[in-house]
Amino acid sequence: KAGVTQTPxxxxxxxxxxxxxxxxxxxxxxxxxxxxxTPGQGLQFLFEYFSETQRNKGNFPGxxxxxxxxxxxxxxxxxxxxxGDSALYLCASSFALTGQGEQYFGPGTRLTVx
Amino acid sequence: AQKITQTQPGMFVQEKEAVTLDCTYDTSDQSYGLxxxxxxxxxxxxxxxxxxxxDEQNATEGRYSLNFQKARKSANLxxxxxQLGDSAMYFCAMREFPTSGTYKYIFGTGTRLKVxx
Numbered sequence: 001k002a003g004v005t006q007t008p009x010x011x012x013x014x015x016x017x018x019x020x021x022x023x024x025x026x027x028x029x030x031x032x033x034x035x036x037x038t039p040g041q042g043l044q045f046l047f048e049y050f051s052e053t054q055r056n057k058g059n060f061p062g063x064x065x066x067x068x069x070x071x072x073x074x075x076x077x078x079x080x081x082x083x084g085d086s087a088l089y090l091c092a093s094s095f096a097l098t099g100q101g102e103q104y105f106g107p108g109t110r111l112t113v114x
Numbered sequence: 115a116q117k118i119t120q121t122q123p124g125m126f127v128q129e130k131e132a133v134t135l136d137c138t139y140d141t142s143d144q145s146y147g148l149x150x151x152x153x154x155x156x157x158x159x160x161x162x163x164x165x166x167x168x169d170e171q172n173a174t175e176g177r178y179s180l181n182f183q184k185a186r187k188s189a190n191l192x193x194x195x196x197q198l199g200d201s202a203m204y205f206c207a208m209r210e211f212p213t214s215g216t217y218k219y220i221f222g223t224g225t226r227l228k229v230x231x
Contacts, residue, residue, distance in 0.1 A: 033219065043205065043221035058218070088157055102149060103219075105159035 004093050004106035012112045018079040021109045025072050025093030032074040037088040049074050086113045116141050118208050120222035127196045128230050135191040135225045137206035148189040149207040165189060196229045
């Protein structure tokens with residue numbers, strides 16, 4: 001069974017640009033969550049999608065948005081990039097929204113904003 | 115407020131010995147889940163073990179066990195027979211089960227474990 005895949009793995013953008021990251025969950029998983037990981041702030045929850053609907057959102061500005069498609073694949077978009085957006089962006093999938101089990105993480109996309 | 119605390123930024127353990135990584139949490143909810151993840155230098159988060167707040171027995175997964183003390187709000191990870199491949203960052207995390215539809219899934223700051231040969 002294929003794991004969670006994220007594309008691209010590495011990305012370099014300049015301030016003011018926008019970026020779209022993609023995440024394909026494990027087959028059969030309907031929940032996709034996004035996290036930002038930085039040395040200073042650690043791991044922070046961005047949002048979760050389930051059945052194409054955003055079910056919960058962390059404390060991030062509106063520049064961060066996402067969506068989920070009918071095949072459960074998810075995209076995350078960051079507009080008007082800032083230097084502080086440089087981070088490892090992790091995507092995780094799980095079978096259920098209220099899953100009492102684990103989330104499976106992808107390898108992440110490392111975004112560098114210059 | 116929901117919070118996860120990992121007080122050990124770094125730890126060393128000799129190969130084949132056991133090690134305990136500390137995690138304390140704070141929540142006002144009765145229903146929640148506690149998780150431990152491992153993050154090697156490659157960056158990928160690997161699920162290790164889960165404990166539900168209503169589980170009466172401590173969770174175990176192979177060499178990993180979770181020492182759950184609900185009254186003390188602690189969920190320490192115990193790794194038995196440490197291996198060199200266990201060297202990584204370890205994160206404790208908590209998730210409340212949604213009731214109103216909003217919840218948070220939060221992580222601690224992590225503990226970097228180094229296994230010595």
